[in-house]
Amino acid sequence: MGETKPMGKQQKFIFVTGGVLSGVGKGISAASIGAVLQAKGLSVSIQKCDPYLNVDAGLLNPAEHGECFVTIDGAETDLDLGHYERFLDLELTQKNATLSGRLLQNLINDERAGKFGGKTVQLVPHLTGAIQDAIELAADGADVHIVEIGGTVGDYEGLSFVEAIREFSGRVGRENCLYVHVVYVPFIGTSKEFKSKPAQNALMDLRGFGIVPDCVIVRTDEPAPTSIAHKISQFSGVSENAVVQLANASTVFQVPITIASSGIHDVISAFTSNHKQPDLSKWEKIVVAQNTQHDKRVTVGLVAKYVDNEDTYISVLEALKAAGWQESVGVDIKWINAESLEKKKNYKFFENVDGILVPGGFGKRGIEGKIKSAKYARENKIPYLGICLGMQMAIVEIGRNVLKLKGCHSSEFSNPTNPVIGLMTEWIRKNKIEKRSKSSDKGGTMRLGSYPCAIKSNTLAYNIYSKKRIDERHRHRYEVNTKYLKLFEKNNFIFSGISPNGKLPEIFEYSSHPWFLGVQFHPELKSRPLNPHPIFVSFVKACIDGSK
Numbered sequence: 001m002g003e004t005k006p007m008g009k010q011q012k013f014i015f016v017t018g019g020v021l022s023g024v025g026k027g028i029s030a031a032s033i034g035a036v037l038q039a040k041g042l043s044v045s046i047q048k049c050d051p052y053l054n055v056d057a058g059l060l061n062p063a064e065h066g067e068c069f070v071t072i073d074g075a076e077t078d079l080d081l082g083h084y085e086r087f088l089d090l091e092l093t094q095k096n097a098t099l100s101g102r103l104l105q106n107l108i109n110d111e112r113a114g115k116f117g118g119k120t121v122q123l124v125p126h127l128t129g130a131i132q133d134a135i136e137l138a139a140d141g142a143d144v145h146i147v148e149i150g151g152t153v154g155d156y157e158g159l160s161f162v163e164a165i166r167e168f169s170g171r172v173g174r175e176n177c178l179y180v181h182v183v184y185v186p187f188i189g190t191s192k193e194f195k196s197k198p199a200q201n202a203l204m205d206l207r208g209f210g211i212v213p214d215c216v217i218v219r220t221d222e223p224a225p226t227s228i229a230h231k232i233s234q235f236s237g238v239s240e241n242a243v244v245q246l247a248n249a250s251t252v253f254q255v256p257i258t259i260a261s262s263g264i265h266d267v268i269s270a271f272t273s274n275h276k277q278p279d280l281s282k283w284e285k286i287v288v289a290q291n292t293q294h295d296k297r298v299t300v301g302l303v304a305k306y307v308d309n310e311d312t313y314i315s316v317l318e319a320l321k322a323a324g325w326q327e328s329v330g331v332d333i334k335w336i337n338a339e340s341l342e343k344k345k346n347y348k349f350f351e352n353v354d355g356i357l358v359p360g361g362f363g364k365r366g367i368e369g370k371i372k373s374a375k376y377a378r379e380n381k382i383p384y385l386g387i388c389l390g391m392q393m394a395i396v397e398i399g400r401n402v403l404k405l406k407g408c409h410s411s412e413f414s415n416p417t418n419p420v421i422g423l424m425t426e427w428i429r430k431n432k433i434e435k436r437s438k439s440s441d442k443g444g445t446m447r448l449g450s451y452p453c454a455i456k457s458n459t460l461a462y463n464i465y466s467k468k469r470i471d472e473r474h475r476h477r478y479e480v481n482t483k484y485l486k487l488f489e490k491n492n493f494i495f496s497g498i499s500p501n502g503k504l505p506e507i508f509e510y511s512s513h514p515w516f517l518g519v520q521f522h523p524e525l526k527s528r529p530l531n532p533h534p535i536f537v538s539f540v541k542a543c544i545d546g547s548k
């Protein structure tokens, strides 16, 4: 029998806000605090509140905003949810990603439906109330619920969130809320000093909104003298022990260990009345794995449209890294710009590459480069992993160059004579028919979230999973056109995974090749640092075999 919780135990809430700059590691700080709490035996839930007016992260430009992370129930969320899942080994859902746009849309719909009984609908109390309800919903019975507020305190669009978390202490009691403010302290090269003034101002801003933080995390690029913590403590009224300096770490997985040995640990121990020493063995293992320099190395060519922002493919990169740790091999990434590849006649980009990975994507730019990559991998017997669009383009390549289909393409990019990839207009999700057309709204209308897939025996896919039924997460509008399945299969191009009703091909492989696999889903989203996804493990193994 599982442990029963003491009756009426009060849940605890930790709010993580940021000052000075965004993008300095609030997400990693929030996830790391969660990791330490888990390591103390507490159950944790976590939520990201994003103040921008989008309804979800689905239509945000990944070059600016990083990858769109998809949850099992099909929520299109910010990449921080990926950090949370990897750090805390949780499966999150829509309720863990709260956006102003969605809350406002609901409020306005309710207003139109006459649900406010003639009252004036206002940001305070209606939006702030909706935010607090969303926090309570996401807290989901966990011992501690962590809420990260996106952006920085003082941003116009974030004000309702800051007010909501201030008010929240009135709902549950101040003693059940812990406020952590993450600030950035820059180093000025010319005068060679760290400057704490912007951080002091950021703390003053937070106080101005009625929140006195319990902890301050001071982010710096390089280790800073402890006098910085002293100064910040003096100006903020936060005790020096609760001001923690976090310089850039060699790996983000070091952060839980650093937090556990800092003053924050004392603060969260007192806050949760849990004084156990955290068991950090998992994190120590990960840090050792990350810092081990392997003689054996493989190079994966990542054929991408966005080559200057690692965040765009963060889950793919983390999955490759984790697979490398498991196989005791270093995985180097060679970024290959799909668009430049398009223009070149030769394949010099693939020199010294042990495997080729074409990740998911949308839009025409770089498409022919992705098709060329699949062709090169097929002809030169180099391991190929095509994810979503990467699989679709491998199918187009084979349709064109092996099956000699004229006008062969995906109908995402043209109106082809042979649409081997086409728009799926309806499918079944949880016994309900979902319909789409070319003119459907762009937001939230793809095949999203976890879907089952049946795997054929005696295939590479079966070899990888060792089971006949899997569930993986999707995010795409187009599907393999089943009209062509027989033709492909006659030529040793096998659809080794297909939806249980036989209508949606999910895995594609080439049986006359050492390792050639395309998947319609995103396996990277389920990979964990110490439990890498089997597809990535198998791919990395194939790269090792090929490099011998």
Ligand code: GLN
Pocket: 359, 360, 361, 362, 363, 387, 388, 389, 390, 392, 412, 475, 476, 477, 478, 479
């Ligand atoms: N653009 C393709 C589609 O919508 C692939 C999407 C993806 O790679 N995630 O089907």
